Amino acid sequence: MVKRAGGDVTAPAVGEGRRGVVVAGVAVGVAGVVGLHGVIPNTPGRIGSLVESFLPWGGVVVVLLFVVALVRRSGVGLVALLLPVAVWVQGFGGLLLPGPGADIGSRELVVVQHNVSDENPDPAGTARVLVAAGGDLIALEEVVGPASAVYEGVLGADYPHHAVYGTVGLWSKYPIAEEQLLDIRPRTFEAGWSRGLRAVVRAPYGDVAAYVAHLPSVRVGAGGLASSPRDESARRLGNLIRGEKVRTVILMGDLNSTVDDRGLEPLTSQLNAAERGFAFSYPAALPLARIDQVLARSAAVSHIRTLPATGSDHLPVAARVTLDARPPSGRPAP
Template sequence: MTPVGRGRAPRTGRPGWVTAGLGVALAGAVGLHRAIPNSLGRVGSLVESFLPWAGVVVALLFVVALVRRSGVGLVALLLPVAVWVQGFGGLLLPGDGVRSDARELVVVQHNVSDENPDPAGTARALAAAGGDLIALEEVVVPALALYEDVLGADYPHHVVHGTVGLWSKYPIAEERLVDIRPRAFEAGWSRGLRAVVRTPYGDVAAYVAHLPSVRVGAGGLTSSPRDESARMLGDAVRGEEVGAVILMGDLNGTVDDRGLEPLTSQLNVAERGFAFSFPAAFPLARIDQVLARSADVSHIRTLPATGSDHLPVAARVTLDPLRASGRLAP
C-alpha cells in the first residue's frame, strides 16, 4: 500500500489541452500567415521568413504529447501537420538529379560576398556546378578580374552592372541596368541588371538583382527599403516583353515573405527543395532565389560553401515550349 502523499500525483488533462492549443495556434500561423498584421514591426514578414521551421515546432509538440500520453494533444496536432504538409510537403520530394527534357536550363545563383577571401576558388566551385547561367552579387572591383578570368573559359558571355553580374554559356543579345534603387539610397547604389540570353530554346530575359538588406531588432523587422526595391523590380518584370523570364538574386527575403509579393505574384517559385542559403554557417532561410515566368523552377538545391556568408544555390528551370520564345504582345 502506497503511503498517502508518497504516490504519483494524479495526471491532469491540462498539459494535453495546452499542447493542443499551441498546435491549433501554430496551424493558424502557418495557414493564415497573411492575416498576421505587418503594420507594427513587420511582424507578418518576420513570421513568414521562418514558416518552414514550424515543422520542427510541430515535431517537438508531438514529443511533448507522447511523453504526457495526451490523446487530445496528439489528435489536435494532426491539424498543424496537415497545414504544414499542404504548404511545404512538396518541397521535400527529391528531384531526379538529371535534366528532365531538352528545354531545361541549369542556373547557379550566389552572393559571393564583398569580403570573400578566395574569389578565384569560389568561381571554380561555381563553374564546377555545370550551370548554363551563373548570377553573382557583391562583385566588387578588386575581385571582378578574377571572376572574369576563371569563368571566362566556360562562360564566354558576361555582363556586369554595379555589383551584380551574369555569366552565360550562350550569347547575350541585349543588356542594361535595371534601376531598383530606393529613393533614400545614394545615387551610386546599383544592384540590378537585365540581359537577353540567346539560348538554344529561344530568348530568355535574365534578371539579376540584389535587394536591400533587412534588419531584425527590438522593434521588429526593418524591411521598407527591401520592399520598395522589390516593387520596382516587379514593375520591370511586369513590363518585360520577352516571354520567358528568369530572375536570379539575393532578394533578402523568402518566397513566403509578403514583401516579395510584387515578384512572387507573377513569377513561379521552386517546386522542390528547401535550399536554405543564409547564413552559410547555419542556414536558416533561403533568401537566394531563382524565380521564373513561362517556365517552371522544378528543383533548387544548395551547393557546398565557398568563402561567402551565403551558400550558392543551383536550380533547374524548364521552359514552357508554348510561351518561352518570342516577345509578348504589348
C-alpha cells in the same frame, strides 16, 4: 474521482487532461500561424513579414510538440497535432520530395545563384565551386574591387559571355544579345547604388530575359523588421518584369527574403518559385532561410539545391528551370 485498477487516482487524470489541452492549444496556434499567416498584420514592425520569413520552421515546433505529447501520453494532444501536420504538409511538404529525373527531351536550363560577399577571401576558389555545378547561367552579387577580374578570369573559360553592372553580374554559356542596368534603387538611397541588371540570353530554346538583382538588406531589432527599402526595391523590380516583352523570364538574386514573405509579393505574384527543395542559403554557417532565389515566368523552377560552401557568408544555390511551363496562378503569359 477516477477509478483505476489498484486504487483511486484523481490528480494525475486531471493533470493529464490539462497537459493535453496545452499541447492541443499550441498545436492549433501553430496551424493558424502557418496556414493563415497572411492575416497577421504587418504593423507595427512588419511582424507579418518577420513570421513569414521563418514559416517552414513551424514543422520543427510540430515535431517538438509530438515528442511532448508522447512523453506525457496525451491522446488529446496527439490528435490535435494532426491539424498543424496537415497544414504544414500542404504548404511545404512538396519541397521535401526529390527533384524530377532528367528528361532528355525537356527544354531545361541549369542556373546558379550566389552572393559571393564583398569580403570573400578566396574569389578564385568560389568561382571554381560555381563552375563545377555545370550551370548554363551564373548570377553573382557583391562583385566588387579586384575580385571582379578574378571572377571574369576563372569563369571566362566556360562562360564566354558576361555582363556586369554595379555590383551584380551574369555569366552565360550562350550569347547575350542585350544588356542593361536596372534602376531598382529606393528613393532614399544614394545615386551610386546599383544592384540590378537585365540581359537577353540567346538560349538553345529561344530568348530568355535574365534578371539579376540584389535587394536591400533588412534588419531585425527591438522595433521589429526594418524592410521598407527592400520592399520598395521589390516593387520597382516587379514593375520592370511586368513590362518585360520577352516571354520567358528568369530572375536570379539575393532578394533578402523568402518567397513566403509578403514583401516579395510584387515578384512572387507573377513568377514561379521552386517546386522542390528547401535550399536554405543564409547564413552559410547555420542556414536558416533561403534568401537567394531563382524565380521564373513561362517556366518552372523544378528543383533547387545548395552547393558546397565558399568564402561567402551565403551558400550558392543551383536550380533546374524547365521552360514553357504554365504561368503562376493560371495567369496568362504576357
